[in-house]
Amino acid sequence: MALTADHTRAFYTAWADRFAAEREALIALDGQVGDSDLGITMSKGFAAARDAVAAAPEAGIAEQMKLAGGALARAAPSTMGTLMATGFLRGFKALDGADTFGTGQAATFWRAFAEGVAQRGKARPGDKTVLDVLDPIATALDGRDDPLADALEAATVAAGHALEATRNMVAQHGKAAAFQEKSRGLPDAGGTVAVMLVEVMRDVARQL
C-alpha cells in the first residue's frame, strides 16, 4: 500500500521519538572519535522537523520534506544536521507534486537524499561517512516493485550491512579524520544515524 501525505506525516513524529531515545547513545558514539554532539543535534533537529511538519497540516508529501529540511538546517547546523537538511530538501525537489509515497517514491527519495549529501559533503564512497550507508540504501531500493514495507525491510538490511562495513574504513572527513587509524573498528556515527532513519521509515510503513 502506498502512503498518502497523512501517512508520511507519521515519519516525522517517529524520527523525533527515535532520536530522542538515542540521544545518549549517539553522544557516546560521536564521543569516541568526534565531539559528542551528534545525539544533541539529531534529537534537536528531528524534534524541530516534527514541529515544523505538525504546524503545517496542509503540507503534501514533498512539502513535508521541505519543511523538515529547513527546520533541520536551522535547528541543527552541525555536519550531520546540515547533510540531513540537504537530503530532505533534495527529496522535496525530486518528489515535488507526488500524491503518494510508495516503493518508487521511496527509491527516488533515497537516491536524491544520497546525491545531495554527496554533493554537499564532497565525500567519496569508502571515506567512512554517512554516504557509505545512504548509497547502499538507495541502491537496495533501485528498481524494486514490491510493497513499500518489504522494500524498506530490504533497504534496512542493506543499511545494516553497509554500516558494519564502515568499521573497516578509516575516517577521511570531519572531526573523526583526526583520529585516523583509531577510527578503524568503530562504525561510522553518521552512518548509524542513516540506519536509524531507514529503520524508522520501515517501521512506520509496516504499521500502516
Place this chain on the structure above:
Amino acid sequence: MALTADHTRAFYTAWADRFAAEREALIALDGQVGDSDLGITMSKGFAAARDAVAAAPEAGIAEQMKLAGGALARAAPSTMGTLMATGFLRGFKALDGADTFGTGQAATFWRAFAEGVAQRGKARPGDKTVLDVLDPIATALDGRDDPLADALEAATVAAGHALEATRNMVAQHGKAAAFQEKSRGLPDAGGTVAVMLVEVMRDVARQL
C-alpha cells in the same frame, strides 16, 4: 658559659637546618587556616640568614643579627618573615657592641625581639599570633642569672606551654583570621615557629 660571636654563628646554621627539616610540617600547619606558605618562607628565610652570616666571618654577635634580619626581610617578606626580620633587627639594636651572649643578653634579645614584633604587627596578647609565644619566652628569661643553657631550657618549656595556650584562642590577624572559630583547637602557626626558634637556641647553647 657565655657564648662568643664564634659560637652564636652556630645558631644560624642550626636554625637553617631545623626549618629545612620542618618545611613540609609548616606548610601543612599553615595550610589548615592559612595559605600554606610558612614552610617555604621560613626555610628560605633562614637559609638566607645562614648564608648572610656565613659570608661575614668578622661579624660580631649583634651584627650577625643585623645580617640575619636583613636577609630574612629580603628572602622571606611574608608576614612571619617580616616579623622575624624585625625581631632580629631589634635584637641587633639592643645588643649592639655586646662581646658575649649569656643569659642576660638572651633576655635582652628576646624582649627586644618580642617588642619589635608587637610594634610591627600591631597584635595584642591573646590575638593568637607569634607574639603569644614570644612574650612568654622573654618573660621566662627576665631577671634570671642561671647558665644560658638552663635559662633557655626554662624559656623553651614556657614557650611550649604558651603554644598550647594558643589553641584556645581565635585568630584575629592575617589569613587565619578569616577562619574565626575554625582556628580554635589548632596551635598558632607563627607560635610554632617561635617554639622552634628558642628550642634550637637552647640546643646550640647546650652543646657548647
Place this chain on the structure above:
Amino acid sequence: MKKFLNTPEAFVDEMLDGIYRAHPQVTHTAGDLRCYVTANPVPGKVGIVTGGGSGHLPTFLGYVGDGMIDGCAVGGVFQSPSSDQILEVTKHVDQGAGVLYLYGNYTGDIMNFDMAGELAELEDIATATVVGNDDVASSVVGEEHKRRGVAGIFFLYKAAGAAAAQMLPLTEVARITDKARARTRTMGVALSPCIVPEVGRPGFQIGENEMEIGMGIHGEPGISREPLQPADTVVDKMMERIFAETDYKTGDEVAVLINGLGATPLEELYILYRRVAILMEERGVTIRHRWLGEFATSMEMAGASISVLHLDDELEPLIAAPVSTPFFTHVGG
C-alpha cells in the same frame, strides 16, 4: 560540570544577551541574537563575516568591531551557525562592496557558509571565502587543506580588517587575507578537557601528568600524548614543528600569539613566550608584534597554543593598525 549557567540550553543566548547589555558597540539583526553585527558599519567598505561554534570566546564574535570584522553568525557550543543565520548577517553587513567569509576549516561551517554564499549570490551580494587552516598538528605538509583553523585566525581577522578599512576591493581584501592565511602556523598543547554544557561530561580524558601536543580546540586528538615536561621543552617541541615548515631568515619579522585555551594562567603564558622569544632570537628573527592572553579558547580547557605569522612589508602595517572591539583593543603601532 561546574559552570556558571542557568540551563545548558540557554547558555549561548544568555551569554549573548549579556554581551549586548555590556557593549553598545555591537548589536544583532533579523530578530535573532545569534546574528551578531557591528553597530558602526562603514559605508562602501567590504564586509567581513565570520561564524562558528560558541565556546571559544573571544573567538569568533569578539573580533567584530572598529577596524576588524563586521559580523558573526553564532552557533551553539562547538556547532556551526545555520546557513540562514549566515545569510542574515551577510545581508546586514553588505555595504555594496561585497562580503568576505572568513572562518575556520570545519566541515559543518564550510557547508553552511557555502550554502549561505549560494543564497547571497541570489540576492546579488558578491562573496569571497578564506578558510583558516593554521593548525600544523592536524595534517601533514602537502595536505594543508585538511588542517583545522585555530587561534591563528586572529591574524587573519587583523589583516583582513585593516585591508578592508583601507577601502580596498573584495578581491584585494581576499588576496591579502589569503596571504596571511598561508603565512600563519599554530601549534597547541592541551592539559585538560572541557565540557560542552549540553553534554555535561568531558569529551576525553587525560592523565594527571599528561599533556597532548597538537590537540584541537574541540578536543580533537593531537600528535602525541606524553608526560608533562618543563615549559621550555614543551615550547621547543611545538616550535620545532613550526620551524620545520617555515623559511624564516635572519632579519625576518614575525607576529606571535601566545593563546591560553581557557584555564591556563597568564603567568604561564609569559613563561612560554620567554622561550619562544629566545628561539626566535637564536634565529635572528624579530618578533615585531606579540599578543598574550586568551584569543581562542575551549571554555575551561587548560593548555595553550603558539601562533606565528611570518610578516612581510604588506602584512606588517595591517597587523600594526589600530582596532577596537568590545573584546580586543590595539592602540596601533
Place this chain on the structure above:
Amino acid sequence: MKKFLNTPEAFVDEMLDGIYRAHPQVTHTAGDLRCYVTANPVPGKVGIVTGGGSGHLPTFLGYVGDGMIDGCAVGGVFQSPSSDQILEVTKHVDQGAGVLYLYGNYTGDIMNFDMAGELAELEDIATATVVGNDDVASSVVGEEHKRRGVAGIFFLYKAAGAAAAQMLPLTEVARITDKARARTRTMGVALSPCIVPEVGRPGFQIGENEMEIGMGIHGEPGISREPLQPADTVVDKMMERIFAETDYKTGDEVAVLINGLGATPLEELYILYRRVAILMEERGVTIRHRWLGEFATSMEMAGASISVLHLDDELEPLIAAPVSTPFFTHVGG
C-alpha cells in the same frame, strides 16, 4: 600540579623575563627583575606604587603603564615583596611630587609597605597610603578595616592613575583614591582551588558540586559553602551582600567589574553580567562602565568576582579616562 613552568623556584622570575621581553613599555630597576616600573615616567607627576604577591595577573603589575600606575614591587607567589624592593621602586618612580602606596589589605604587604615608607621618608620622599579593602565577605560592616583587598583595586588604580595624570598633588590623589576605595565593594565565589607552584598541591578542597561564596583570592574561607546553583541565583546571593551595604538610588551610576579568577570561561562571565545588569536595572541604577575578563586571578582557580564602584561626578570622568598598559587598554569614554 599541571603547570607550564620550568622549576617552581624560577616561576616568578621567568614570568617577569617573559613580560620584559614582550613589552618595552615597562622595565625594571635596581638590577632586580622584581622591581617593575614604567619605561615612560611623567616628570612632576605623583608616582603610584603598588605591590603584592605574584599569581594574580594582571594584578598587580599589569596596571603599570600610561595613565595608570608607575611601579610595582613583585613578590613571590602569594607573598609580599620586601621593603627593600618597595623602596627601590619608590625611589625610581618618584618625580619630586611624592608617591602614593596603593595595595591590598594583607598583613605581609602592610608591614613591608610601612617599612618602605619609613625608609623613603629618610630619603625625603613623601608617601601616602591607601589600602584596598573591597572584599565584603571578609569582615562585617563596622570592621571594614579588616577586609581583604581583591579585584576592586582595579577601580582604585584607574581613579588614582587618572587623578595623578591630571598633575594633582599627592594629598589630592590620595583623597580621591580613598574615596574610590570607600565606594568599592566586591563579592567573590570560588569553584576550585589553585596550586602555589612551590607548594605543589591545592591549598584546600572543594566538592564536585560545591561552590564557596566569599572565598578570598588566596583560598581564604568565605561565608558559606553550598551546592552550586543556577548562575542567576549565585549572582543574586552575591549582589544581596553588596546591596545590603550600599545606598544606590534611582538615577545613580556605577562601574561594574566581572572578574574571572583564572579558569572560568568568558562565556560564563557574560551570563553573570547579564543578571547583574538586570538587578541594577530593577533598581534604576545605570551601569555607566563595565569590564569583563580576568583582572585579578588566583592562577588556575575557577570562580568569579563582582566588583561595583558607586560613581559620583568626581570619580566618573577618572574611570572613563583613557589608559594603556601592556595588560589593559581603555580607549576612553
